[in-house]
Amino acid sequence: MTSYVVSFPIRDTVVRSDNNIPWVLAMHSNVVSIFSCFRRAAATCRSISCNTGNDLSLWAKERVLAPYISSERRNRIERVLENRTRNVVVVLEHLHSKGNENAVYRSMDALGFQEAHSITADEESEAGQASGDPRTDAGARKWLQIRKWHTTRDCLLHLKSRGYQIIATAMNNRDNSSLPVQDVDFDNKIAFVFGAEKDGVSDLAVEMADVCCFIPMIGFTQSFNVSVAAALILYETRMRRIRMFGRNGDLTDEEKRSLLVEFYVRALTSSKARRVLQKYKYDATDSSMTENI
Known part of the structure; x- marks a missing residue:
């Protein structure tokens, strides 16, 4: 009983x-x-x-974890969730620099974008793509949902099936129809594709994209560092969404509750709290943040 x-x-x-x-x-x-x-x-x-055995529902996990997190931290997590969106996602295609990748994640977290997709070759993944560098990501990676892919086609087909408009960041495409980023239609769900530092996005990404966009420049150089380009485009996107919708954050209540529990796990510093989680068969070291992306 x-x-x-x-x-x-x-x-x-x-x-x-x-x-x-x-x-x-x-x-x-x-x-x-x-x-x-x-x-x-x-x-x-x-x-x-609602669950069998000792497994806990999200509702119960939240209440198990909350006492181990300060009220200030809980309030901050709730404010972050109110300003998060998954209707604009970032795709990183074969970035060579670990620092650039982590810098993009840092900008995403700071501006309220929750979901990223990283396309890497097998050897790149094995070289340690899953770890973060505190000098460049400032711990941002652990607060994001990041899914790894081995091919551009699989990644973009997946995002298309979820209703995302694919926007490749490229100055020129085959029919020279690339748009300034400020002219992009922000009414739809968007996946911005950023390419490798030297060559930019692949021909396949441009071919599969619904539209290409670029950042207007007035100097001698005709490109930004990929992490700078991502930060500029994401900032423009955030401001446009605020002007259009009154806010950038648009997570559903269910998404907020799920992320709240995951954020609580990541915020834990108490070994006792981790033992409590293990008692209920919930592994604090195992992330489920990528299950639905």
Whole structure:
């Protein structure tokens, strides 16, 4: 028999569940409050027991983790989630410099973009692409959802199937129809593709793109460093979205709750908290942030 005790802000009210059957014991003059409490108790019990064994629901994981994180940290995480979006994603195609890749992730985190896709050859992945450099990413990588790919075609087909408009960052394409970034249509979900430092995006990426865009330049040089280009385009995107929609963040409640739990895990510094997670068969070292991207 498993019992859960949950206290609500109603005087002398205790909610108890034995074998998933909620019982409400209340000493309160207002009968309506008792029935309201009963409904809340039933919902609580269903949420707690939604998984079998000791596995916890997102609702329960949040409450297990929250006591181990300061209120200031929790408030900051909630503010970050309010300003996050996955409707604009970044694709990095065969970047050679680890520093450039991490700098892009740092800009993404700072400007509120949650999802990235990194296309790397097998040997590049084996060379240590999964690790971050604190000098360039400032710890940003752990707060993002990053999925690895081995081919450009697979990555872009996946994003197209999810409804993203593919925008390759290229000064010139075959029909010279590349647009200044400020002329891009921001009404749709967007995936910006940034190419390698020397050669830029591949011919395949340009061919599969719905449109190409570039950053207008007025100097002798005709290109930016890839991490600088990404920062400029993402900043322009953020400001355009704020002007159009009133805000950049647009995560659903379900997405926020899922990321909240993942952010709590990443914010943990207490070994005791990690032992609590392990007790409930939740591995704090294993990320599930890429499951749905």
